[in-house]
Each structure stands twice: as structure tokens, then as C-alpha cells.
Amino acid sequence: MRGSLKRMRSDNRSMVLDYVVRQGPAARLDIAKALGLSPATITTVVRELVDGGLVEVVDSEQTTGRPRELFGPSASSVHAIGVKLMAHRVVGVRVNYRGEVTGEMEHAYDSRGPRPLDALAEVLTAWTGDRSGLLGVGIGISGIVDARRGRVVGAPRLGWNDLDVAAELSDRLGTRVRIDNDVMALALAHALYGPARQHDHFMILTLGSGLGSAVIAAGAVQRGARGAAGELGHVTVDAGGPECGCGARGCLEAYVSEPALAAEAARAGLATDFEDLLDKAASEPRARALFERAGTRLGRVLQTAVNLVDPAVLIVSGEGVRWWPLVADAVRAELRRAKAGSAGSVPLIPDDLDDRGWARGAAACVLSAPLETTTPHTKERQR
Amino acid sequence: MRGSLKRMRSDNRSMVLDYVVRQGPAARLDIAKALGLSPATITTVVRELVDGGLVEVVDSEQTTGRPRELFGPSASSVHAIGVKLMAHRVVGVRVNYRGEVTGEMEHAYDSRGPRPLDALAEVLTAWTGDRSGLLGVGIGISGIVDARRGRVVGAPRLGWNDLDVAAELSDRLGTRVRIDNDVMALALAHALYGPARQHDHFMILTLGSGLGSAVIAAGAVQRGARGAAGELGHVTVDAGGPECGCGARGCLEAYVSEPALAAEAARAGLATDFEDLLDKAASEPRARALFERAGTRLGRVLQTAVNLVDPAVLIVSGEGVRWWPLVADAVRAELRRAKAGSAGSVPLIPDDLDDRGWARGAAACVLSAPLETTTPHTKERQR
DNA sequence: AGGCATCATTCAAAGTTTGAATGAAGTGAC
DNA sequence: GTCACTTCATTCAAACTTTGAATGATGCCT
Structure with missing residues (x-):
């Protein structure tokens, strides 16, 4: 069922998406050449990505012959929520798939309160409202984070230790939740959307x-x-x-x-x-x-x-x-x-970072892996 | 012709080979589990690797049930030559696929002589003799090397600049030749065969x-x-x-x-x-x-x-x-x-490195990529 | 209007992986 | 000695993906 042929296409989808996001607007043939795949495959994959709302035509070019359709990340279909968590404050941003901020939020918060994850979930549900097109919620935390398992190992500034943040919050919010160290998240945002991408x-x-x-x-x-x-x-x-x-x-x-x-x-x-x-x-x-x-x-x-x-x-x-x-x-x-x-x-x-930069970084945790199926809470393949 | 389905199997072959080399003796089911592939595939791939002389049964284990055949890198079928190039000396080693040295050579050499590559080719052909089972020749050079293109960019100690070593030597020797910076090569040897592998x-x-x-x-x-x-x-x-x-x-x-x-x-x-x-x-x-x-x-x-x-x-x-x-x-x-x-x-x-350690590192340049088809001198896919 | 150049899509063919069933190879018990 | 049992390995039809070649699409240029 977890077929490796399916994985092959999934890998190719990721590769194409990644190329479109990082290497800016590109025509199908550009992608095919850069990735070493055939135009036939790119046609199929791009169609899937467009149907999924992740990619869209952003421009078209022509010298002579049929015009090239240039694809880029979608600006409206899908989005992610990024959250920067601090001891007494939460800053959140809504980010489209181009990494552009389309909404923001700031709220008082007490990370040392009685039920910090309940409180956080409350703040977020109150803010987000409509959930259509939401890829997930990313959270950046200053501390040691096991991003793959979605756990906070130790975050002295928040007073958190060994907390299963992603799973618990995912249950409460009903969305995919990813967490990461704040610096790593910011770096990821740069790898995807920064000037050095x-x-x-x-x-x-x-x-x-x-x-x-x-x-x-x-x-x-x-x-x-x-x-x-x-x-x-x-x-x-x-x-x-x-x-x-x-x-x-x-x-x-x-x-x-x-x-x-x-x-x-x-x-x-x-x-x-x-x-x-x-x-x-x-x-x-x-x-x-x-x-x-x-x-x-x-x-x-x-x-x-x-x-x-x-x-x-x-x-x-x-x-x-x-x-x-x-x-x-x-x-x-x-x-x-x-x-x-x-x-x-x-x-x-x-980098021209503003107050919401860290939160935007957190959103990148979700934006970087939009094709993954919802994280299974059951068994995880070990390596 | 450069089908991506073929690439898929090629990738899987590489993955299996890599796992066998680095993770020590392993049974087919171990490999399947670790790599997320089905036992059926592993059966096929392992057979190819055994036929190719890269992998062999090194042990077998049993608790109850059919014994597990444990595979490891082959000790005899194939080998590589590693060369450490210095201004006045060449040190060469013959290395089997387990990274064990099975022969060595040292020869005077003048990197600043009239035709340094001719001279080097002569030394090597005189030494190697029989070429059956030879995967290729790896050369480690102190200096800046473009390993992918096989060119020396600048090697002050040898007095070489912008020299197409791999291609020229490959022509003269009739074997695959790879070159790399000596430290990178040594690191590669450790990644494959060292205690930290x-x-x-x-x-x-x-x-x-x-x-x-x-x-x-x-x-x-x-x-x-x-x-x-x-x-x-x-x-x-x-x-x-x-x-x-x-x-x-x-x-x-x-x-x-x-x-x-x-x-x-x-x-x-x-x-x-x-x-x-x-x-x-x-x-x-x-x-x-x-x-x-x-x-x-x-x-x-x-x-x-x-x-x-x-x-x-x-x-x-x-x-x-x-x-x-x-x-x-x-x-x-x-x-x-x-x-x-x-x-x-x-x-x-x-690391208990002896005189031949650097040369062994150079050999790793070849051992690390035994499955690549002979480098085509023609077009290279750009990225 | 027609030719042309380039980009994109379609489709049968080729190739790879996989799940389920089957086979293989010993151990241990009786 | 034989039989049951356990675990590892292989076989094979089915499913799925990519691909090359042919075909289609599209707009500029003459």
C-alpha cells in the first residue's frame, strides 16, 4: 500500500513543487530539463499541483511559437498559519504559498499557565476561523525541539520540558501541526522564500x-x-x-x-x-x-x-x-x-525582517512539506 | 532511453549497496525494513549486486526458522586503485570492496616534469597489470579540485593549474578515473569504512x-x-x-x-x-x-x-x-x-592511519560510486 | 492566409515495485 | 526419525509510473 511506485510520483511532485517555489516562475519544459524528467511527466505532475491549488500560472512568455506558461506558487488557494511562541505572548501570521503575509494576530499568553496547550488552541481557533485551504499550523519555539516527532525536548524560556506539542495541538485544532526550533524555522523560510533561495x-x-x-x-x-x-x-x-x-x-x-x-x-x-x-x-x-x-x-x-x-x-x-x-x-x-x-x-x-518574521518562519515548517499526508499518529517508519 | 524507471532501480541498487557497506552485515529483511522497500525488491536487487561481485554472503544467523543470510561487501571479486599524488612521489594502494588494502606501490615521480600525466599513466599501468575486476582509479590531490568534472582547478604543491586529469588519465588507462581533494577523499573513506560509518x-x-x-x-x-x-x-x-x-x-x-x-x-x-x-x-x-x-x-x-x-x-x-x-x-x-x-x-x-591512508581515501572515490556507468565524455546533464 | 517555431499533450509500450501465496531451511519435540 | 513450526526468501500476476514519438496547440512573421 505504501508503494514505492507511488512514492516515485510523490517524490517527483515534491521536486517539481520545490523547483517552482525556489527557482521562481518556470515553464514546464524548464522544469523537465532541470529535473531530468520528460515533458510528459511534467505535464501530469503540474496538472496535479495546479488542481491541488499549490501552483498556478503567473505569467507567460513568447519569442516565436507557442507561448510558455510560467508557473509559480499559488497566491490564494492555500495558506498556512505560522506562530511564534513566547513566554507571555503569541504572534501569529497567515501566509500564502508564496510566503507572503496575508493576516496577523498578537495575543497575550502565559506559557507557564495551568493548561498551556489548551489555552494556545483556544487563541488559535478563535483567530483562524474558516479552515478551508489551510495546509496546517507551524510553531517556532526557542529551545530544543525534535521537529520530526513534533516534541519539545526542552524550552527553558517557556518552562516546557518533554511535551508532545504537535500531536496534542493537532488533536485540538483538527489540522496538521508542525513545530521546530525558531532559528531552524527561520532558516527554512529563507531557504524557500528568502533572497538566497x-x-x-x-x-x-x-x-x-x-x-x-x-x-x-x-x-x-x-x-x-x-x-x-x-x-x-x-x-x-x-x-x-x-x-x-x-x-x-x-x-x-x-x-x-x-x-x-x-x-x-x-x-x-x-x-x-x-x-x-x-x-x-x-x-x-x-x-x-x-x-x-x-x-x-x-x-x-x-x-x-x-x-x-x-x-x-x-x-x-x-x-x-x-x-x-x-x-x-x-x-x-x-x-x-x-x-x-x-x-x-x-x-x-x-534580511529585512519585521516583527512577524519569526512567525513567518514557523509557517515555513508547514509550507515546506505540503504534500505529506496528514501525519499518522500511529506507527512511524524508523530508520 | 535514460528512463526514470531505470533510474529508480539504479537508485535502489545504490541504496541497498550503501546500506550493506555502512551498516555492516545485514539480512535481506533487515535491508527491506530499513529502506522501506519490499522483500521482493530486495531479493531482486541483492541478486544483481551478488552477480556483479559487489556483495557476498559473509555470515548466517538463526534463532528458529530459516537462517538469515547476512550480506557484506565483497572481499575479492572487485577492487579499486587509490593514489596519493605528491610533488616527488606517488603512493598507490589496491583496495578491495571492504576497504581493505590488498597491495601497495610507491614510486618516484615529478609532478613538474614535461608530461606529468603520461608519466603517471606509465607508473600505474606498469604496476596494476591485470585489470579484471578493477572498478577504477581514484586520485587524491592536495589542492582545489572539481571532483564532479574531474578537473584540478589549482594545486600549488604539484604546480598544476586547470588540468583535466580524470578525462586524460582515463583515456590513457582505459579505466574509470576519479579525482578529489585529498581531505575530501579521506573523509569519504571514513564515511564508508571508518569507525564512524x-x-x-x-x-x-x-x-x-x-x-x-x-x-x-x-x-x-x-x-x-x-x-x-x-x-x-x-x-x-x-x-x-x-x-x-x-x-x-x-x-x-x-x-x-x-x-x-x-x-x-x-x-x-x-x-x-x-x-x-x-x-x-x-x-x-x-x-x-x-x-x-x-x-x-x-x-x-x-x-x-x-x-x-x-x-x-x-x-x-x-x-x-x-x-x-x-x-x-x-x-x-x-x-x-x-x-x-x-x-x-x-x-x-x-584514526589509526598509516602511510597508505591517504591513498586508501583516494580509492574510496571509486568505491563510493561503483554502480555508475562509465562516465560519458559527451554531454553531461546540467543542473 | 499560410508557414513556422516552440511549447504542450496524448497514448501505447516498457519497466519497476508490490502483496499474497508459495517455497525453503532449519530447530525442537515426541 | 518424523512432524510441526517458525522465520527467511522467492515467485508471479497485477498495479502503477515514466517515456518516446506522434500529434496538437498557439501565436508571430512574411
């Missing part, structure tokens, strides 16, 4: 209240052997440095994060909080120097990371993109120090 | 006259966007350090490599050359301290690398494994400094 090998760095990263290789987010890949926040940059929340000394995040920068500014009597520090940076050289030092430290670590991974580009995202200009030069200078490898030449691309 | 996510570090690394993810060697992945040798560890051959200052390789260690020892009046330094390390604390400082520097860089990649294990290989015990403790101490991520807990496994 044509590349199948790049890196993403997130700056903000913490510091995270992820590597996309062969078009897929790398999770590592234990799902802990991308942990650059607590790398030692100064063994004699101040103690970090993690228990170690001189972690990168203890220098390059909004709380750390604010704390350092406060100690130096430069600013009262981070917003104040940002204001001061416009005029006060000492404030700017503080960012530069952070940039140098960040750059040194990135030099190793980039030379190891050799990404096509490095995307900078997270709330911290707003102060990226203050550190960018120092980062670049440090990257250029390496004369071998790709550190010196990798393009650094700040 | 069950893991599909690990890292390898090579120590010796230089310093290299590679990441294996999803069972495949990661090449990065430009084929420059793993370049850890010229990462900055001390911006005020001594100048390195690459033009930068304070590169990791300028501290953690045999020439660098020897030079530092000479400056301190500790030893005349590296072998001398190794001897002294047995008794002289100052010599040992020199290695420890190198280990600390190495560990700091590895901390970032490991936390980023999250490998299941870190294999240490290269000629430098013999002095790994002198740096291991310092490396470990530095890795443990990180309280988050996997740096603190990743197992460090020195």
Missing part, C-alpha cells in the same frame, strides 16, 4: 536577545547529529571574560546580544538600556566603539564558521538587523583577515 | 604538514558552495601572530602543523627538526608545553566548528595522529569550556 548552500545568523545560526546545505536545514547544530551563541571568545548565563565565561552571546550590549553600556555609564544605547550610537563615538568591538568578536567566530561551511552567502536576520550597520564593518574586516577559504569573499546580506 | 553526521580533522577538515552530513562529504568547505587551516587565531605562508597573520596552521611546531621549537632552541621535537617531548617538559599550547589554539577553533556542526564524533586523522596524544588533553579542555552545544561532549577518535 536559489542557492542551495548558505548560512543564516540571527541577532537579537540571543545569537543563533543555521546552515542550509543541499537546500535543507542542517540539524546535526543531536539536533544541536548552529549553537554559536555560547562559543568562547574570551576565556577570561565575564560569566554568561550558561555557566561558562566569555561566551559570544555575552558580548554580541542586546542584553549584553546594554549591560556593558550601563557599566560604562553610557546608556540606561538598549534602546538608549542605540540612540546614543548615532552621536556618541564611545557607543559606536562598543558595537565595533562586538563586531570584531563576532567576525572572528564567523571567520571559522564560514571557512568551515563555505556558504554562498551569509544572511543576517533577527531583531538585531537594525543594528547590523553598526557592527557590519568590523565583522567584514575580521572576515577579510583570512586569506584562504571563503570568509573574505562571502556576501553578507541583512 | 554508521553515523551519517560527523567531522574529520587532519593533522600533519598542514591542517584540514571535512564535514560528513547525511552520509555525504560537504563541499560547500564553492568546493572550499573545511578550510580551517588559515583561520585567524592570533591577529598579532607570525606571518603565515598564505599571507595572513596568526593562522591556525602556523601553530598547529608539523612545520610550524618544528619552527617554533627551533626558535626556542628546543629541537632541530620535527622528529627531534617528538623525541624531546617524551622527556622535556618545555617540548610538551609547546604541544599543549598548540592544542589549546586548536581546541578553541574546534569549539566553534563542533558547536556549529554538531557532529556525532570527531575523527582525528593524518600523519599527525602520532602526536595527537600530546595535544588531545588541551583540545578537550578547550572544548569543554563551552557549556552549551555539543563541543563538550563530542567524542574525539584518533
